[in-house]
Amino acid sequence: MNLSAKSEPITQSFFAIVIGLFIGAILMAAFGYNPIYAYAMLLYGAFGGVPEIMETLAFAVPVMLTGLTFAVGVRAGLFNIGAEGQMYLGALGAVIVGGALNFPPGLHLVFTTLMSAFMGVLWAVIPALLKISRGVHEVVSTIMFNWIGFWLVIYLVVYQFAEPGRAERSLPVLPSARYGVLLEGSTLTTIIFVAVALCLLFYFILWGTKMGYELRVMGANPDAAKYAGIKPWRTTLLAFILGGIAAGLAGGSQVMGRPPAWSLYATLGNVVGLGFDGLSVALIGRNHPIGVIFASIFLGALSQGSRTMQYYAGVYFELVRAISGIIILALSVPEALAIFRRWRKK
Amino acid sequence: MKVKLEKRTVVALKVSVILAILLAIFYLAELFGLGPLSILEAGLLAMTPLALAAVGEVLNEKTGLVNIGLEGILLMSAVLGVVGAEFVWNGYFGLLTGVIVGAIVGLVFGLLSVYGKADQVIAGIGINVFALGFVPYLFIVSWRSPGIRVLPSDLYVAPFQTPLIRVHIVTIIAVVVALLAYYMVNRTPLGLRIRAAGEKPDALDVAGVSVNRTRLMMAIVGGALCGLGGAFMSLGWFGSAVKEISAGRGFIALACVVFSGLDPLLALLAALIFGFAEGFSVSIQITPGVKEVIPFYFIQMIPYITTLVLITVAIGKRRFPKESGKPYRRE
Numbered sequence: 001m002n003l004s005a006k007s008e009p010i011t012q013s014f015f016a017i018v019i020g021l022f023i024g025a026i027l028m029a030a031f032g033y034n035p036i037y038a039y040a041m042l043l044y045g046a047f048g049g050v051p052e053i054m055e056t057l058a059f060a061v062p063v064m065l066t067g068l069t070f071a072v073g074v075r076a077g078l079f080n081i082g083a084e085g086q087m088y089l090g091a092l093g094a095v096i097v098g099g100a101l102n103f104p105p106g107l108h109l110v111f112t113t114l115m116s117a118f119m120g121v122l123w124a125v126i127p128a129l130l131k132i133s134r135g136v137h138e139v140v141s142t143i144m145f146n147w148i149g150f151w152l153v154i155y156l157v158v159y160q161f162a163e164p165g166r167a168e169r170s171l172p173v174l175p176s177a178r179y180g181v182l183l184e185g186s187t188l189t190t191i192i193f194v195a196v197a198l199c200l201l202f203y204f205i206l207w208g209t210k211m212g213y214e215l216r217v218m219g220a221n222p223d224a225a226k227y228a229g230i231k232p233w234r235t236t237l238l239a240f241i242l243g244g245i246a247a248g249l250a251g252g253s254q255v256m257g258r259p260p261a262w263s264l265y266a267t268l269g270n271v272v273g274l275g276f277d278g279l280s281v282a283l284i285g286r287n288h289p290i291g292v293i294f295a296s297i298f299l300g301a302l303s304q305g306s307r308t309m310q311y312y313a314g315v316y317f318e319l320v321r322a323i324s325g326i327i328i329l330a331l332s333v334p335e336a337l338a339i340f341r342r343w344r345k346k
Numbered sequence: 347m348k349v350k351l352e353k354r355t356v357v358a359l360k361v362s363v364i365l366a367i368l369l370a371i372f373y374l375a376e377l378f379g380l381g382p383l384s385i386l387e388a389g390l391l392a393m394t395p396l397a398l399a400a401v402g403e404v405l406n407e408k409t410g411l412v413n414i415g416l417e418g419i420l421l422m423s424a425v426l427g428v429v430g431a432e433f434v435w436n437g438y439f440g441l442l443t444g445v446i447v448g449a450i451v452g453l454v455f456g457l458l459s460v461y462g463k464a465d466q467v468i469a470g471i472g473i474n475v476f477a478l479g480f481v482p483y484l485f486i487v488s489w490r491s492p493g494i495r496v497l498p499s500d501l502y503v504a505p506f507q508t509p510l511i512r513v514h515i516v517t518i519i520a521v522v523v524a525l526l527a528y529y530m531v532n533r534t535p536l537g538l539r540i541r542a543a544g545e546k547p548d549a550l551d552v553a554g555v556s557v558n559r560t561r562l563m564m565a566i567v568g569g570a571l572c573g574l575g576g577a578f579m580s581l582g583w584f585g586s587a588v589k590e591i592s593a594g595r596g597f598i599a600l601a602c603v604v605f606s607g608l609d610p611l612l613a614l615l616a617a618l619i620f621g622f623a624e625g626f627s628v629s630i631q632i633t634p635g636v637k638e639v640i641p642f643y644f645i646q647m648i649p650y651i652t653t654l655v656l657i658t659v660a661i662g663k664r665r666f667p668k669e670s671g672k673p674y675r676r677e
Contacts, residue, residue: 027480031487079467134658137604139414139467141657143597144650155643276478279471318482325418325476329454332469333462 008337009286015337017284017298020327027322028315038313045308046301052308054186058258060300061188062087062271064195065250066278067296068202069243071287073138075206076239077219082127082142083247084275085149086120090248091264091271092153093119094255095161098173099263108176112256113194113249120248121241123149128240132233146275150268157266170255172263179257191257196293198246203289211238250274273321277303280324283331299324357612360605363659364615371622385622387511388629391583393621395420395575397520399599400606400613401527402571407608408531409561410544410669411568412466413455415473417596419569420576422477423447424591427577428495429488437503440581441516441574448573449566456565460558463673474596482589493589503582516578520614523571527610540564544667547674557674572596594650601653605660608667616656623652 025035046056066083073080097103098112127145130136157170179189206212211234218225218235226232254271255264264270281299285291302324306317330336372382399416406413423444431440451473458464485491505514531537539560542550547557579595580587598620606612627648630640 027483079471081471130654130658136654136657137600140597140601140604141654143417143594144601144654147594147650148647148654151643151646155641158643159641273478276475279475283468316483316486318479318486321479322476322483323479325472325474325479328472328475329458329464329469330472332464332466332472333458334465335463339462 009291012331012334012337013284013286013291013295015340016327016330019330019336020323023326024319024323027319033313033315038309038315041312042302042305042309044305046305048308050183051186052304054183054188055304056297056300057192058186058188058300059303060296061192061195061253061257062250062274063277063281063299063303064199064292064296065246065253066275067281067285067292068199068246068278068289069250069275070279070282071285071289071292072202072206072215072242072246073239074282074287075219076215076235077222078131078236078239079139080124080127080142080240080243081139081279082124082145082275083243083250083278084273085142085146086123086244086247087251087271087275088146088149088153088268089123090116090120090251091255091268092156092161092170092251093117093248094173094177094252095157095170095264098177098256099171100161102174103176105176108174109179109256112173112177113252116252116256117245117248120246120251121244124240124244124247125237128237132236153264154266154268157264157268162266163263168266169261170264170266172261173256177256178262181259187259189257189259191253194249195253198249199289199293202242202246205242206289211235215239247275247278250278277321277324280328283328356607357609360612360660361615364619367619367656368622371626374626383511385625385629387513388625389618389622390511390517390625391505391514391621392624392628393617394514394517394520394583395579395595396599396602396620397524397614397617398516398575398578399572399596400602400617401520401524401610402568403599403603404606404608404610404613405527405531405540405564405571406568407603407670408540408544408667409564410547410667410672410674411456411459411561411565412470412671413452413459413473413565413568414467414470414600415451415455415477415596416470416572416599417592417594418470418473418475418477419448419451419572420579420592420596421481421589422451423573423576424580425481425484425495425587425589428497428501428580428587429484431501431581432498435500437501437581440501441503441577444573444575444577444581445570446573448576449570451573452566452569453562455569456562459565459673460561463675466671485589494586495588496586497581499585501581502585503578505582514578514582516574516582519574520617524610524614531610541667543674544669547669548676551674551676561674572599575599598649598653601657604657619656620649620652624649 028035028038069083093115094112097115103111127138127141130141131138161170163169163171179191182188214230215235215238251271281295285295302320306320309315310317426447427440427444430443431437458469459466485493489495505512539555543557543560550557579591602613602616605616627645631645
């Protein structure tokens with residue numbers, strides 16, 4: 001394989017990003033905003049200085065994890081779009097162990113982290129089992145679990161784990177269950193190292209172990225996989241468990257590792273949408289754990305920069321998610337770049 | 347002969363399951379002191395967007411396209427329908443706007459899938475994520491509101507009174523569309539082409555009919571029906587638009603499609619069940635005596651749990667077109 005063939009997926013991602021930003025600019029101009037000024041402010045807000053870069057990375061952490069969830073699913077030939085719900089449960093897990101229970105320092109942080117991953121797995125395993133036993137399509141079942149999880153977690157935050165006197169949010173996790181802030185005044189904590197380590201671990205599992213190999217064969221060529229004696233139920237279960245770990249930690253990361261709240265809002269406002277952002281991250285990162293790291297920084301930059309953009313240029317920050325949608329649409333067409341090149345030659 | 351009999355048995359079983367569930371809902375409703383008529387009224391309203399989206403998707407999937415972007419279409423057409431209605435100051439124009447928005451999104455999906463040979467699930471996800479961002483943006487640029495718009499009462503398209511209950515015109519359209527779709531797919535030359543595009547595209551190609559154009563056409567029709575369902579939610583049902591108005595209904599409609607095995611009439615029946623489950627949950631929320639016992643949050647889960655249960659126990663082998671989800675390449 002020569003170098004240009006290897007870099008082709010990266011070129012495709014860049015091409016899709018350009019299309020997304022271009023259509024985003026049209027949507028801004030259509031409603032009377034100045035897209036060039038808006039994008040300049042976005043860039044400044046994301047990378048203008050050390051504090052901005054810290055915030056960009058803080059935004060990258062959760063979507064790096066939910067991106068892993070979708071990426072590992074696609075590698076196994078599954079569309080696990082349940083990161084959203086698994087993340088709610090993960091955040092709840094962090095609240096339960098980190099806020100409502102007490103353990104010795106050090107151990108508390110470990111238990112809280114494990115609990116958030118475990119709760120994510122719990123919510124991921126049920127759709128996996130439905131798929132294995134009854135052939136229920138994961139796209140439908142995971143979305144249903146997202147909604148059930150949404151109402152369940154809100155109920156539990158409001159009725160069981162609310163902070164006394166402050167109904168709008170859950171118990172905050174105790175200081176012994178918090179990840180350390182990396183730079184005074186920023187919201188980036190040491191949990192970013194956990195997220196990056198998980199990406200590396202997933203890379204190792206997928207490309208360095210037998211079960212990871214089986215998982216990838218099942219995704220790339222299910223017929224060949226079955227012929228080779230690989231059991232679909234094993235790869236499905238593995239993909240959902242790995243995905244649940246990552247998504248659960250993503251939810252936990254916003255509770256254990258994101259000041260100033262250190263808790264879950266009763267509206268789930270500090271986590272809602274991060275699971276769906278993971279879809280963009282995974283696809284831009286070409287469903288590769290290392291690609292996911294870089295793609296998450298891109299999306300983190302959009303999320304952080306969009307706040308500055310909204311403040312100065314007036315463009316509402318949610319437009320960034322519409323841009324993500326366009327990028328996904330552009331990436332869905334495998335030959336988009338080839339079509340574009342042919343068109344330009346004419 | 348044997349195959350035909352089996353299919354009939356499966357359909358009969360499915361219908362009886364549906365009837366049993368409906369009876370159970372009515373029985374439960376009696377327990378809570380709700381009249382069956384009020385449930386029927388709420389259920390038919392809730393059925394309508396699901397039925398339109400599901401029947402459109404059945405047509406789509408018959409030709410071999412799978413559009414999981416229904417959720418995004420419902421969301422965008424619900425909100426743009428209100429924008430359109432306020433622009434011309436006419437509720438019916440808002441419904442038309444929804445149809446047009448749905449058709450355009452269907453067209454984009456069709457172009458990407460048919461001519462771009464896109465991965466259709468990814469393209470559908472793209473539509474949904476785009477809607478998640480575009481709709482809140484639209485709320486801000488049109489109404490300076492972070493995500494809620496109450497419809498001016500002039501623009502509300504109200505259901506009309508029949509001797510028993512109030513029925514909405516769009517509900518009747520949905521039922522007629524399902525019947526027409528059934529007739530078209532099974533009894534007309536166009537239906538034959540639609541089925542061939544999904545089962546044996548090369549044969550259709552040899553016969554001189556464009557596979558791509560057949561698929562593109564149904565992608566537009568499917569999108570337009572879904573768009574009508576979306577606009578109905580804000581203009582004919584809730585009388586308001588919020589940025590989460592679709593609330594998973596696009597995926598519930600997909601569950602209806604899975605349950606139906608691509609039969610438009612079964613899709614309509616499945617939509618009826620989900621509609622009743624939702625109508626039931628809406629009705630008991632406002633029933634005194636229930637609110638105190640079952641927290642609101644659990645009632646909210648009823649439609650999603652119903653969906654899971656129904657697709658888990660769906661009887662019979664679901665048989666989908668052979669070329670489902672695959673772009674057509676001429677050999």
